[in-house]
Amino acid sequence: MSKIEEVKTKVEAGKSKLVPGLVQEALDEGSAPGEILQAMVDSMGVVGEKFSSGEIFVPEMLIAAKAMSKGVEVLKPLMAGDGSASLGTCIIGTVAGDLHDIGKNLVSMMIESAGFDMVDLGVDVPADTFVQAVKDNTNVKLVACSGLLTTTMPALKEAVATVKAACPDVKVMVGGAPVTPEYAAEVGADGYAPDAGSAAVKAKELATA
Amino acid sequence: MLTKRQNLMEVMKGGSPDRFVKQYEAFALMMKTPITRLKPPVGGSIVNEWGVTLSWPEGQLGSFPVHDKEHIVIKDITKWRDYVKAPNLDYPDEAWATAVADANAVDRNDQYVTVFVAPGLFEHVHYLMSMEEALMAYYEEPEAMHELIDYLVDFELRLAKEFVKHLKPDAVFHHDDWGSQINSFISPAMFEEFFEPAYKKIYGYYKENGVELIIHHSDSFAANLVPSMIEMGIDIWQGVMNTNNIPELIKKYGEKITFMGGIHSGLVDFPTWTPGIVAEYVEKTCEENGKLHFIPSQTSGLPIDSFPGVYDTINKEIDRMSEKMF
Numbered sequence: 001m002s003k004i005e006e007v008k009t010k011v012e013a014g015k016s017k018l019v020p021g022l023v024q025e026a027l028d029e030g031s032a033p034g035e036i037l038q039a040m041v042d043s044m045g046v047v048g049e050k051f052s053s054g055e056i057f058v059p060e061m062l063i064a065a066k067a068m069s070k071g072v073e074v075l076k077p078l079m080a081g082d083g084s085a086s087l088g089t090c091i092i093g094t095v096a097g098d099l100h101d102i103g104k105n106l107v108s109m110m111i112e113s114a115g116f117d118m119v120d121l122g123v124d125v126p127a128d129t130f131v132q133a134v135k136d137n138t139n140v141k142l143v144a145c146s147g148l149l150t151t152t153m154p155a156l157k158e159a160v161a162t163v164k165a166a167c168p169d170v171k172v173m174v175g176g177a178p179v180t181p182e183y184a185a186e187v188g189a190d191g192y193a194p195d196a197g198s199a200a201v202k203a204k205e206l207a208t209a
Numbered sequence: 210m211l212t213k214r215q216n217l218m219e220v221m222k223g224g225s226p227d228r229f230v231k232q233y234e235a236f237a238l239m240m241k242t243p244i245t246r247l248k249p250p251v252g253g254s255i256v257n258e259w260g261v262t263l264s265w266p267e268g269q270l271g272s273f274p275v276h277d278k279e280h281i282v283i284k285d286i287t288k289w290r291d292y293v294k295a296p297n298l299d300y301p302d303e304a305w306a307t308a309v310a311d312a313n314a315v316d317r318n319d320q321y322v323t324v325f326v327a328p329g330l331f332e333h334v335h336y337l338m339s340m341e342e343a344l345m346a347y348y349e350e351p352e353a354m355h356e357l358i359d360y361l362v363d364f365e366l367r368l369a370k371e372f373v374k375h376l377k378p379d380a381v382f383h384h385d386d387w388g389s390q391i392n393s394f395i396s397p398a399m400f401e402e403f404f405e406p407a408y409k410k411i412y413g414y415y416k417e418n419g420v421e422l423i424i425h426h427s428d429s430f431a432a433n434l435v436p437s438m439i440e441m442g443i444d445i446w447q448g449v450m451n452t453n454n455i456p457e458l459i460k461k462y463g464e465k466i467t468f469m470g471g472i473h474s475g476l477v478d479f480p481t482w483t484p485g486i487v488a489e490y491v492e493k494t495c496e497e498n499g500k501l502h503f504i505p506s507q508t509s510g511l512p513i514d515s516f517p518g519v520y521d522t523i524n525k526e527i528d529r530m531s532e533k534m535f
Contacts, residue, residue, distance in 0.1 A: 057394065059348055059399065099266060102340045102341070151480060194391070
């Protein structure tokens, strides 16, 4: 098995202690940093699919994402300034009045693993703060809004409307337990995903459309 | 007419109940004991008996553990013993007087004297160290996680001993959320390794000491964990959401475990709820899941509502369905 294949396998298996060494070995073998990064992104794609289908659970996804981030640490100094490696910036947050962050954190981790630069605004984020973050950051392609409570769905609607009005070029996606595809369409979101694995796929689709 | 307790027994054994069990009606919850866990007031925060900072911001439906660097209890799982210290459970008899009076006031022919335990082991672990860190540690530091869980089991056994000694409960209502609405948080295999033996000890202790009913709350998907629930000794899974295929679960496991829920609180208990919405969901769940091995109930884990009137309206609608179906 080539080193790059080994990196792929170990990221998928969540071996965060082994991945940095293997990434270094792949580099030493002559693989390009971009190629290694792409291999890890592909692994996380597989992880996301397995999570969405129920084959794996949250811990397996978390350790895989951790393994990838350890690998990325090795690549980062070699890729500084190489914008082509990024799919763009994604602003993410849980909407105003809602303090749930576990689902949002998982989605953030998976979107990052798909190749985005993440700006995580945390929880209880007012609609205007999403807009301000779009203005404060470069190359923002996507805003991802999370809401877990039926009671905070109006805040989700407001966040989508505010971002769409202020930043028409930026795509907005929504998710969270009470959110349905119908609701996402009704509030004018560009995309919806039912879980963290599909959120990464949807983010990529929206940013590259 | 059967008493509430008799009617529940008939539902559980697949016998001849004379009406639906109305949510929590058969359980007299003992909430005023000296060892009932502390909760923050709405709009406030506390440091609980384990050192966990809990905050209940205004306008939220529940409290949250605070997990920033300053507040998180377990800063390194391999050194959990340095951070975790179980609280005192020794209280004089006088401290139990209110709870004993509450238990004595219950007609045990009609209701179960039910002690309440929350959070359970899985939640307790992530209260202490955050969800993400806990979930990764099951893989990365399994030995330490087993030790921590053993420590919590030991605490729960001492807690159970106190409940049994002072209140001689007929039932225990034990909370521990094991999933989101679409899946369990951890795989059945991981659950079987870390939590099944732990709960088997706790629930086994209650059963050996005169407790007839184990009711476990997890308002989530957890269909894949039902075999473990049965193995642990759970009699009623409260909180079963309809993202689980409840009719199929009843068919497959109803002889061994009863399912309580089917009415997703998020869909009926919200600011603009109406009696019509409640009626629709109650009717649907009663018709879909039937009269045996099933208790129609909101999925939330206490007989209260977030928006006034919802809980009583669900009860009223269950009465209507009893008239229609029995």
